[in-house]
Amino acid sequence: MLKVEDLNVYYGGIHALRGVSIDVEQGQIVTIIGSNGAGKSSLLNAISGMIKYNGLIEYENKTLPHHAHKVVKSGICQVPEGRVIFANLTVHENLKMGAYLRNDLKKIQEDFERVYELFPRLKEREKQIAGTLSGGEQQMLAMGRGLMSAPELILLDEPSLGLAPLLINTIFEIILEIKAMGKTILLVEQNAFKALSIADKAYVLEQGQITAQGSASELLKDETIQEAYLGKKNK
Amino acid sequence: MSSFLQQVINGLSIGSVYALMAVGYSLVYSIMNFSNFAHGGVIMLGAYIGLYALSLLSLPFVAALVVAAFGAGLIAVVLEKIAYSPLRRRNAPGLYFIISAMGASIFLENFVVATIGPTFRTYPQIFDSKPFMIGDIALGRIDVLMFVISAISLGILMFIIEKTKVGLAIRATSYSAKGSAFMGVNVDWIIFVIFILGGMLAGVAGMLFGMRYTVYPQIGIITNKSFIAAVFGGLGSLPGAVVGSILLGLIETFASVAGYSTYRDLIAFALLILILVVRPTGLMGKATEDKA
Numbered sequence: 115m116l117k118v119e120d121l122n123v124y125y126g127g128i129h130a131l132r133g134v135s136i137d138v139e140q141g142q143i144v145t146i147i148g149s150n151g152a153g154k155s156s157l158l159n160a161i162s163g164m165i166k167y168n169g170l171i172e173y174e175n176k177t178l179p180h181h182a183h184k185v186v187k188s189g190i191c192q193v194p195e196g197r198v199i200f201a202n203l204t205v206h207e208n209l210k211m212g213a214y215l216r217n218d219l220k221k222i223q224e225d226f227e228r229v230y231e232l233f234p235r236l237k238e239r240e241k242q243i244a245g246t247l248s249g250g251e252q253q254m255l256a257m258g259r260g261l262m263s264a265p266e267l268i269l270l271d272e273p274s275l276g277l278a279p280l281l282i283n284t285i286f287e288i289i290l291e292i293k294a295m296g297k298t299i300l301l302v303e304q305n306a307f308k309a310l311s312i313a314d315k316a317y318v319l320e321q322g323q324i325t326a327q328g329s330a331s332e333l334l335k336d337e338t339i340q341e342a343y344l345g346k347k348n349k
Numbered sequence: 350m351s352s353f354l355q356q357v358i359n360g361l362s363i364g365s366v367y368a369l370m371a372v373g374y375s376l377v378y379s380i381m382n383f384s385n386f387a388h389g390g391v392i393m394l395g396a397y398i399g400l401y402a403l404s405l406l407s408l409p410f411v412a413a414l415v416v417a418a419f420g421a422g423l424i425a426v427v428l429e430k431i432a433y434s435p436l437r438r439r440n441a442p443g444l445y446f447i448i449s450a451m452g453a454s455i456f457l458e459n460f461v462v463a464t465i466g467p468t469f470r471t472y473p474q475i476f477d478s479k480p481f482m483i484g485d486i487a488l489g490r491i492d493v494l495m496f497v498i499s500a501i502s503l504g505i506l507m508f509i510i511e512k513t514k515v516g517l518a519i520r521a522t523s524y525s526a527k528g529s530a531f532m533g534v535n536v537d538w539i540i541f542v543i544f545i546l547g548g549m550l551a552g553v554a555g556m557l558f559g560m561r562y563t564v565y566p567q568i569g570i571i572t573n574k575s576f577i578a579a580v581f582g583g584l585g586s587l588p589g590a591v592v593g594s595i596l597l598g599l600i601e602t603f604a605s606v607a608g609y610s611t612y613r614d615l616i617a618f619a620l621l622i623l624i625l626v627v628r629p630t631g632l633m634g635k636a637t638e639d640k641a
Contacts, residue, residue, distance in 0.1 A: 133486050135401065148519060164530065164531075165525075181535075182530040182531065182533070182622070183530065183533045183534060186532065186533030187533060187534075188529070191531075192531050194528075194531055198525055198527055198528040198531060199528065200520075200521045200524045200525060200528055201524060202520060202524040203517070203520060203521060203524070205523075207517060207520075209528070211517060211518070211521050211528075211534075212532055214518060214532050214533050214534055215532075215533040224600075239588040239620070259532070263532065263533060
């Protein structure tokens with residue numbers, strides 16, 4: 115579904131992504147794990163067309179346009195790190211912004227209902243200004259807003275960031291529910307254990323390079339990965 | 350009492366035209382975070398377009414107003430393409446935009462001086478100069494007209510911003526351009542829309558001012574007042590721009606009535622300094638670090 119080949123990203127003199135290649139298959143959860151500054155967000159932002167890059171990004175066998183709004187139009191939506199919700203708008207208006215490129219009013223209405231079903235908290239706060247929501251609610255709003263664009267592929271950037279452990283569990287359950295809706299998910303996470311436990315496939319990104327890949331269950335058992343990312347000591 | 354009401358109407362009338370111009374500043378500021386000082390040039394050209402639409406093309410008043418609005422809207426968009434768009438592509442700091450705006454403003458003024466000429470021109474007399482009488486209150490026809498047309502124009506703008514999809518996108522982009530881009534909003538399109546809207550209102554304001562006073566290349570200087578009003582109300586906030594403008598119009602009018610008409614500009618600028626010192630976000634503005 116999504117194929118990234120030999121992707122390079124530079125920020126000024128910094129070589130942030132060095133020849134990254136990944137493959138995402140339809141209906142899967144693919145996760146990219148790695149420490150802070152490894153280039154995980156850069157990878158997602160390159161796919162979203164938000165930053166300049168060299169290399170090939172193909173989506174359903176077509177080269178992905180290099181403009182953010184055209185990427186959304188082709189069916190890819192990012193739920194960005196730090197949520198980036200519109201704090202000045204109501205919850206409902208935020209969701210409406212998610213459907214900005216769509217004109218199928220009837221389907222939009224159905225998606226509103228689906229999102230409110232998935233996140234009952236948002237329904238309760240429909241008319242509330244989004245800036246007054248708690249961190250967890252804002253994360254739900256960002257995910258709901260992403261779903262409103264009716265994407266095939268969802269890029270999730272650090273959905274658990276800054277949330278309480280109990281809430282993190284909820285968010286990961288919701289990610290599985292979104293997968294069950296038939297969506298494909300590319301998940302970037304620092305919480306490697308959580309990410310690997312729900313993913314089908316995983317890549318490890320270190321200093322802009324893919325250093326390991328495989329099925330998520332394999333990587334979960336891999337000793338070097340356990341030591342580096344899962345906090346286990348094997349000796 | 351009747352003269353008091355008369356002055357209130359005068360204040361509202363001048364304040365509402367300030368508001369037409371001030372929302373132009375606020376729209377641009379809310380999305381691009383800089384004060385578009387070339388706005389006065391657009392108003393001046395709107396005044397000339399309205400003048401020639403009436404005198405050379407002999408259009409009826411409403412048609413001339415529409416022509417002035419669209420003409421000024423187009424000029425604002427072209428201005429954005431030439432003076433700001435290249436800076437945006439390079440992510441230039443806010444100061445560059447202001448310098449470019451000031452340059453554009455000086456260019457437009459001198460362009461008109463060189464081509465049309467520096468003389469004062471007056472609009473043809475369209476409306477009876479005899480005032481409306483309501484009881485013993487005398488209301489100038491043009492004053493009433495200014496207020497009504499401004500109120501309708503502002504009403505249309507508010508409708509677009511509050512009720513339409515593009516309005517929602519403008520509000521979203523004003524909070525986070527990045528968030529908007531993630532939702533598939535083409536930010537270039539949003540900027541086009543705010544310049545055409547701001548420009549059209551500037552055209553209307555220019556024509557109203559031209560009719561009330563006269564037309565000359567430096568008429569754009571009047572936007573200093575609407576800029577003060579926009580800061581007073583809170584840059585970036587449309588309701589703030591309207592409220593600030595109406596208050597400034599009333600303050601100026603009553604200063605004149607009290608016999609301080611020569612102090613009028615002094616009072617307006619003192620107000621600007623006071624606001625910046627005491628409450629830099631204005632009455633309803635958003636808090637940002639860099640007010641360029």
